Amino acid sequence: MTVKHPEAPPLPAPPFPEAKFADINGIRLAYYEAGPRQGIPIVLCHGFPELAFSWRHQIAALAAAGRWVIAPDQRGYGLTAGPEAVEAYDMEHLTGDLVGLLDHLGVPKAIFVGHDWGGIVVWQLPLMHPDRVAGIIGLNTPFIPRLPMDPIQMFSHAFGEDMYIVHFQKPGVADAQLAADVERTMRYFMRLPSSTVEAFSGRPAERRSLALQDGLARFDPAADQSQLLSPDELAIFVDAFKRTGFTGGINWYRNFTRNWEKAASLPTRVDGVPCLMIMAELDVVLPPSLAERMGDQIADLEKVLIEGSGHWTQQEKPAEVDAAILDWLDRRFPL
Template sequence: MKETEISTATIRMSIVEAGEGPLVFFCHGFPETKYAWRHQIEALAQAGYRAVAPDMRGYGKTQAPAHPDQYTVFHAVGDLVALLDALGEQQAVLVGHDWGATIAWQAALMRPDRFRAVVALSVPMMGQPPAPPSRIFPQDDKSLFYTLYFQDPDGAEAEFGRDVDLTLRKLIFAASSEAGPRLPGDRTPNPFGMVSRSAGLLEDLPEPATLPGWLPALDFDRLVKDFKTSGFRGGLNYYRNLDRNWELQHATSGQTVNIPALFMIGERDTGLSIPGMDQIIAGMPALVSDLRGSHVIPEAGHWLQQERPKEISEAILSFLKNV
């Protein structure tokens, strides 16, 4: 697996890649980098694929545009198309997790000519909501939904940047399988739930004595180093475009994803505690015409591809054989 930088028509990107053969892109989420896919890159390279994972815009060593409005899903999809061109490839399969899954779904919707199949982890395909997200997410005098908390640079951005090591330890542990089950109404501390207006997000999250068993210290140290270099602004800017995405996505409202697709989510994923998430997942066939599987991975948390690397890699390879 080698790390390189490549200039595309839209942005300068840092990528890791391995192998030769049909191209597969891996898109990470928040707060991660391209190395979240290290296990899958090696597995697919050994199986005869060209596996490429970029740091998404604003993350790691990839260029970080200065203006928050340059972090829409349309910008991110454009980056992937431009990366295809820069690599001299016509098509790729997309695999995405968290925000990377959202971007992968939208790329599948917008550019089925360039992306021939899609695998999404943790975030299902969703239809257009009836109102801008900022008007739907809950809030009251004492707390607000985390996506609303992420809007203010003096909030999450300042809080997360004070101690990058502690921030990542708390976020990763609290969204992992080690933190416990995730059911509607569950009281397990959830980093992606309601946030105290006075205390912030991190205070109520447990500080783990050790890293999760699936995250070696060297890999965690590399993640910390990347976020100390880049900061959290780029990653948080994706959340700051939720309403803008809603406006722009009226252009594709009513369209369906028609390329082969696979969905997986961990049994203990934090997203499953959101009311109505089970109905959203069950309703995906109406939005994804060629959904070839929707699987709940037992005892896995939000960091699915790292917590269950062998199982996820095998599921991706099985899917790829038939597309």
């Protein structure tokens, strides 16, 4: 299934719920809740460097459709606490936070929706906490079985030491680079796509290394015409990351090896829950091709392609994402 609509001006940001707090899993977690408390809740899990606010359009649409929707600022982000220890950001803690949120709300199961790093986390939930999962929606991020070798070694071998995930392993380095000018950093990240996946793949190897630090150094905000966010939306992200810095989010990346080691005993398939994979045509970091083999590991899977969208799909194409999620929910989890 492909979702495509005529180009339209960006939607204004809808009203955003007030923060609520839950003391769970050793931290104070902030979350935002909307819609009637009925049926199975939908939990929206953001990526890097984002916030629960990244889901502002989906929160409004789901609540208007009568759905109970919850979006946390995840561990180390926004108004949620960020522990100092790197290992406090491993998959056991990240999935445990979501299970703890369900316990706090008094609900047995939820439908989890994850984008970017949030997608990595929600695809682990049916493997680590299958009794708490009613359904999974991956946005851009596909389910990827455990790799045959340490992911950091694999990324280093394939892309070199400057690839951003490998670069993030150096204590404090990327943290300081991103925090040096938070507004510039967020403007660099939150841009509309400038290339197709095919064009990106055709670049010389040194220009496909995903060396974030080099791109950030070359970025000229004054000449950039590809901004995704309005000034008011940008200010929300900038204010949040000025307050927290980027270390909490980067620490998620610093657990790739730890997570890989601890996943050796986990199941390799997602069975027993319906799943939806929403792909973005122009996402060069998580291209649709990564989802081609998902049907081999997931028994109940549907796929949707959002045309014309880069990496920040729920913010770039909110109407299309809302429609895809609601169509699937109405068929698989009718109210």
